[in-house]
Amino acid sequence: MIYTIFLYQSHTGLLIYDKSFQEISSGKMEMFSSFFTAIKTFVSELVLDDSLDRSKDLTNIELKNYSVLITTIPKINVDMVIIADKEDIKALNKVIPKLIKLLIKYEQLFLSWDGNRDEFNILEQPLTELIISNVKVVRKSLLEHPDQMLKSIWAHKKQLSREKVENLIQERDLLIYKIENTANLTRKVAISETVVELSEKLKDEITFLKYQNEINKLNNEIKDVRFKLNYYLEQIKTTLNEAINSLGDKPIHLGDYKNTYLSLYSFSTKLRLIKDTGWEIYRELSSKLIEKDTLEDHELSELVQNLLKMSSNIEDYLN
Numbered sequence: 518m519i520y521t522i523f524l525y526q527s528h529t530g531l532l533i534y535d536k537s538f539q540e541i542s543s544g545k546m547e548m549f550s551s552f553f554t555a556i557k558t559f560v561s562e563l564v565l566d567d568s569l570d571r572s573k574d575l576t577n578i579e580l581k582n583y584s585v586l587i588t589t590i591p592k593i594n595v596d597m598v599i600i601a602d603k604e605d606i607k608a609l610n611k612v613i614p615k616l617i618k619l620l621i622k623y624e625q626l627f628l629s630w631d632g633n634r635d636e637f638n639i640l641e642q643p644l645t646e647l648i649i650s651n652v653k654v655v656r657k658s659l660l661e662h663p664d665q666m667l668k669s670i671w672a673h674k675k676q677l678s679r680e681k682v683e684n685l686i687q688e689r690d691l692l693i694y695k696i697e698n699t700a701n702l703t704r705k706v707a708i709s710e711t712v713v714e715l716s717e718k719l720k721d722e723i724t725f726l727k728y729q730n731e732i733n734k735l736n737n738e739i740k741d742v743r744f745k746l747n748y749y750l751e752q753i754k755t756t757l758n759e760a761i762n763s764l765g766d767k768p769i770h771l772g773d774y775k776n777t778y779l780s781l782y783s784f785s786t787k788l789r790l791i792k793d794t795g796w797e798i799y800r801e802l803s804s805k806l807i808e809k810d811t812l813e814d815h816e817l818s819e820l821v822q823n824l825l826k827m828s829s830n831i832e833d834y835l836n
Contacts, residue, residue: 518605519652520583522644523557523598524620524637525564526630527589532561533630534637536644551713551729552663556600559670563587564596579603580669581662590617593627605652612651619647664722671720682719689715689724696731702742703791706735742787746831749787752780757824769817770809777824778807792835 524534535557563578563585578585584606586599597616601609619640620627626636677685689712696708709728716725756776764772785799802820809817828834 518602519609519648520600520602521556522616522648523560523600525561525596525598527564527591527594527596530561530564531632532557533595533627533634534640536641538648551710551717551725551732552667555667555670555717555725559673560585560598560600564598577606578673581665583666583669586613588613588617590620592621593624595620595627608652612648615647615651616644619643663726667722667725668720671717671722674720677718685715685719689719700790701793702735702739704793706732706739709735739791742790743831746784746787746834749780749784750827750829750831753777753784753824753827756780757821761821769814769821772809774806774809778803781806781824788834795834 519538521538522534522536523532525531526533564587576587578587580600582603584601584603586601586606586609588597588599589595590597597613597620599609599613623637623640626639630636692708692712692715696705696712699705699708709732712728713725713732716722716728757774760772760774760777761769781799781803785796785803788796788799802824805812805820806824812820
């Protein structure tokens with residue numbers, strides 16, 4: 518089957534259009550974003566490789582059970598790259614001329630391209646129909662064996678010197694140590710992304726995929742933190758208003774602010790997970806609230822007013 522078709526501008530190597538025929542859920546795509554980036558990077562490097570013989574109608578690069586077929590279309594200044602199962606090469610050899618004929622119909626669009634990829638959405642329907650009517654489409658994915666795909670890709674890359682490899686391993690080990698000893702989730706994501714990059718240079722598919730998966734988990738944790746921050750922010754005001762309304766004519770010090778304290782404390786705890794500074798302010802306010810008897814009436818009143826004026830926009834606390 519065909520997994521993906523890429524169209525690159527020949528002289529720049531810029532990706533013009535890509536169409537995936539793989540069965541990939543959005544969650545999987547997000548989880549393995551670096552995997553797909555590695556594939557795109559590899560394919561773009563192939564297109565820009567000076568050793569590529571453009572006099573040939575078709576260049577075939579084998580990747581384990583897959584093939585990368587590169588066809589240069591000089592008339593529209595495009596390199597068409599197809600990733601497919603190795604067993605389907607014969608069928609593809611019959612389809613490629615039809616694909617070329619289809620693309621040449623849009624010659625002016627390719628030759629006048631100004632960098633806006635959306636212009637090529639017009640190819641979606643005719644290209645998809647052409648593939649489906651000529652090639653048996655089996656719903657598979659390159660993600661079935663991502664480790665094998667990465668190994669095959671990296672086998673085409675130059676070997677690093679022993680000294681370079683050792684330096685990269687030391688750098689990566691230090692970053693992994695930092696990840697394990699860092700509470701801030703956003704910093705963990707940033708460091709994990711660097712670990713993925715270093716693992717690609719080291720051709721270490723196990724660590725590459727492990728930390729790609731870690732990035733996905735961390736991003737989900739960040740989404741959960743943001744959700745809970747919104748929840749606790751809402752609860753701070755709700756419980757505080759309830760405490761004030763229940764006072765009636767009683768002095769402000771007699772209010773029961775326990776639930777507000779819990780929400781405010783939880784808010785500061787969650788904020789600390791994605792922001793290094795600023796969370797201390799709300800931790801301090803929660804302490805003042807629970808120790809209200811140490812405050813003067815005007816101090817407690819000011820504290821309550823400040824809490825009620827807290828912004829409802831979570832972004833104001835993250836910038």
